[in-house]
Amino acid sequence: MVTSSQPAVPASTPLQPGQAYEVHQDFTSPNRNLTPVGTCLDGQGRLQVGGCTLSHLAHTYGTPLYVLDEATLRATCRAYREALSQHYPARSLALFASKANSSLAITALVASEGLGLDAVSAGELLTALEGGMPAERIVFHGNNKSIEELDLATERGVTVVADNWRDLELLAELSPNFQAPIPLMLRFTPGIECHTHEYIRTGHLDSKFGFDPDQLEPVLQHLSGCRWARLTGLHAHIGSQIFELQPHRDLAAVMADALALARSLGHPVTDLNVGGGLGIRYVASDDPPSIQEWVRGVAEAVTQACQDRDLELPRLLCEPGRSLVATAGVTLYTVGSRKQIPGIRTYLSVDGGMSDNPRPITYQSQYTAVLADHPSAEPTDTVTVAGKHCESGDVLLKDVALPPANSGDVMAVFATGAYNASMSSNYNRIPRPAAVLVHDGLAELVQRREQPEELLRYDVLPARLHSIT
Numbered sequence: 001m002v003t004s005s006q007p008a009v010p011a012s013t014p015l016q017p018g019q020a021y022e023v024h025q026d027f028t029s030p031n032r033n034l035t036p037v038g039t040c041l042d043g044q045g046r047l048q049v050g051g052c053t054l055s056h057l058a059h060t061y062g063t064p065l066y067v068l069d070e071a072t073l074r075a076t077c078r079a080y081r082e083a084l085s086q087h088y089p090a091r092s093l094a095l096f097a098s099k100a101n102s103s104l105a106i107t108a109l110v111a112s113e114g115l116g117l118d119a120v121s122a123g124e125l126l127t128a129l130e131g132g133m134p135a136e137r138i139v140f141h142g143n144n145k146s147i148e149e150l151d152l153a154t155e156r157g158v159t160v161v162a163d164n165w166r167d168l169e170l171l172a173e174l175s176p177n178f179q180a181p182i183p184l185m186l187r188f189t190p191g192i193e194c195h196t197h198e199y200i201r202t203g204h205l206d207s208k209f210g211f212d213p214d215q216l217e218p219v220l221q222h223l224s225g226c227r228w229a230r231l232t233g234l235h236a237h238i239g240s241q242i243f244e245l246q247p248h249r250d251l252a253a254v255m256a257d258a259l260a261l262a263r264s265l266g267h268p269v270t271d272l273n274v275g276g277g278l279g280i281r282y283v284a285s286d287d288p289p290s291i292q293e294w295v296r297g298v299a300e301a302v303t304q305a306c307q308d309r310d311l312e313l314p315r316l317l318c319e320p321g322r323s324l325v326a327t328a329g330v331t332l333y334t335v336g337s338r339k340q341i342p343g344i345r346t347y348l349s350v351d352g353g354m355s356d357n358p359r360p361i362t363y364q365s366q367y368t369a370v371l372a373d374h375p376s377a378e379p380t381d382t383v384t385v386a387g388k389h390c391e392s393g394d395v396l397l398k399d400v401a402l403p404p405a406n407s408g409d410v411m412a413v414f415a416t417g418a419y420n421a422s423m424s425s426n427y428n429r430i431p432r433p434a435a436v437l438v439h440d441g442l443a444e445l446v447q448r449r450e451q452p453e454e455l456l457r458y459d460v461l462p463a464r465l466h467s468i469t
Contacts, residue, residue, distance in 0.1 A: 030076045031280045031291050031323040034368050035414050036069035036330065047375045047412060049330055050438030054372040057443055058332045058410045061434050064352035065332040066421055068446070070109065070439035072328035073417075076291065077113035080320055083295035089303065090313035095139060097276050097321030098124050100418040105437055105446035106325065107131025118319050119158075122149045129156060139185060139235075139273070139317075143209050150174060159183040161235055161273075163210055168222070175228035184223070185233035185273060186262075188216050190254040192238050192247050210236065216258060220265050231267040233317070234258050237275025241322060243288045245297040248274065252301035260309050273317035274298055280326045282415050283366045291323060322418040329417020331357065331433075332372065335409040336388070346383045348405055353387015354394045355427045357413075357420045361393045369397055372410040377403035385411070389428050421447070429455050 030037055035049070042048045046055055050069045058065055077094075084092035095116040098107070102124045108131045110117060116137030119125040128138055140153040141161045147170045153160050154174060162168055162184055171182070187210040211219055223231050236255055238247050255272055262269045279288040289297070299316065306313050333350035340346045359365040369385065371377065379401035387394035396413065405411070424432050431450030436443045 030072055030079060030327060031278065032288060033072075033327045034281055034284065036072040036328055037075055038069065038071050041375070044373075045376070046373045047370065050443075051441030052438045052443050054330065054332055054412050055410045057436060057438070058334065058372070060443070061436055061445070062449060063332050063334045063410065064350075064356045064433040066356075066416070066433050066435035066447070067330040067332060068106070068325075068417060068435060068437050069328045069330070070437055073106070073109055073325060074113060076320075076324045076328070077110060077115055079291040080295065080318070080324070081114055083292045084299065084316065084318075087296045088299035088313075088316050091315040092299075093137065093315065093317050095137070095273075095317055095319045096324055097319045098128060099422060100321030101325045101329070101420075101422050102127050103421070103435070103446060104131040105444075107133050110324070111137075116317075118161075122146075122152055125149070125153060125156075125158065141187070145170070147173065151177070154178065154182050159185055159232065161185040161187050162219075163187045165219070168219075168226070172226070172228065175226075178228050181228055181230040183232045184229045185235050185271065186216075186219065186223075186231060187211065187235040187237075188258065189213065190236040190238065190251055192250050192254065217261060217265075220262055220267065223267065224265055231262065231269060233271030233273055233314075234262060234269060235273040235275065235317075237277065237319070239277050241279040242277040243279050243286075245289055245294065248277070248294070248298050249301040251275075252298065252305045256302070256305035256309050256311060259306070259314060260311055263311070270314055271317055272302060272314040273319065274302070276319040276321055276323070278320060278323040280323050280415060280418075283368055288323075291320075294323075324418075326415045326418035329415065329420065331413045331416040331420060333411045333413070335405050335407055335411055337407070338405075345399075346381065347386045348383040348402070349386045349388060350396070350411060351388055352433065353389045353396060354391060355387075355389060355425050355430045356433050357396060357416060358423050358425065359419055360396055361391070362423075367397055367413050367415065369400065369402070369411055369413045371403055371405060372412045374403050374409075375412075379403055381405070389430070426450075426455055431455065 038050055040048050042053050046053050080094040093116050095118045096110045098117050098119055107128050111133045117128045117133045118139045118141055119128050120142045135157040138158045139161055140158050143163045150170050151174055189207050189210040189212055223229055238251055278294045302316055333352050335350055337349045354361045381402050381404055382399055383402055384395055384399055385397040434449035435447035437446045
């Protein structure tokens with residue numbers, strides 16, 4: 001197994017067919033794995049996930065291919081549910097941040113595990129509802145909601161998270177349609193810094209999200225006069241891919257103060273939503289807290305902060321996304337061309353890239369990869385794995401150690417279940433990949449591959465241009 005921008009770390013002893021593929025694994029903590037929890041070798045030493053040989057999946061469904069392991073996703077859902085039950089004395093609910101990976105199949109799995117969901121668009125909201133998520137377990141976020149989106153959310157009975165004054169103005173316009181006061185949650189900026197990429201920090205004061213701290217009391221007073229609203233919760237979020245626990249503990253005190261203020265103004269606030277942000281292991285050097293550690297830290301901090309202020313404990317909500325679904329995902333590519341620049345670099349190109357995984361070019365993100373049929377072979381080559389797009393920066397893994405790779409080999413990149421499919425594009429008019437769900441040796445198509453001709457579906461050629469062509 002090798003990792004982006006790091007030397008290879010081979011297994012201490014050669015793996016035998018049928019053995020679990022355990023390099024850098026922690027099977028008691030799914031979000032700390034580099035590979036899905038059931039990863040192993042088949043009888044010929046090829047990599048398997050969910051009982052399915054990865055190269056077989058590549059040959060059957062084509063590449064690039066998103067592979068999602070059901071067992072890993074269920075394990076992370078249960079880890080959150082059980083940790084909240086164990087460490088928080090009042091009611092609680094984990095909400096899947098569906099921006100990480102929104103699909104009917106994932107929604108159905110998450111709903112079946114008893115979790116809720118947060119959505120930020122009409123598309124995510126409809127996916128959640130059609131996937132079987134009960135409306136009462138959905139919250140609707142967004143810093144620039146349209147009146148059509150708000151109408152859909154309120155008509156379906158979804159809790160709306162008010163992010164700004166514009167949200168409240170639009171909801172007031174819609175209020176004559178409400179049969180009863182709608183459940184409303186208020187998002188505010190807590191002013192807490194954390195160590196993560198600046199694009200995914202959301203809790204600091206210079207943020208597009210939420211009411212600023214000095215606006216909290218005015219908006220709470222304003223809502224006291226809105227008969228159409230029933231303020232049931234407060235929400236704050238500090239960022240994403242965070243390994244520190246202290247910022248989450250600091251958030252508990254800030255939110256408890258806001259809870260005390262809201263209740264003093266007569267609002268029946270019963271929910272405290274602390275957001276998400278727990279990071280996962282992308283490369284061997286990453287060392288995130290476990291789900292259990294994160295939940296315990298947050299739960300104890302919220303409990304103590306409320307007790308210090310003599311507040312009745314609220315229902316505790318959190319919004320994990322990456323830590324629920326990332327390590328359940330593997331992306332398969334087929335190796336193509338090779339370019340060697342003596343003394344500088346060797347490029348190994350694959351049939352995907354920034355259109356199916358924009359995180360490396362956007363956030364300089366690192367990943368771990370192997371050759372699917374030779375996962376334990378000695379990594380003797382140092383290569384840069386490049387995508388096929390017309391951008392010099394389209395690089396998936398830079399200066400990584402791999403075994404000698406030939407055209408046609410299948411490469412597996414791990415921990416791609418979050419923000420790969422959901423951030424994918426058609427750059428260079430390249431179709432989006434297919435996705436399969438694997439479990440107990442069964443692979444099921446959950447997203448069909450786009451076809452090039454389908455990319456023309458929404459193009460319109462004006463009649464006057466027909467004569468030109």
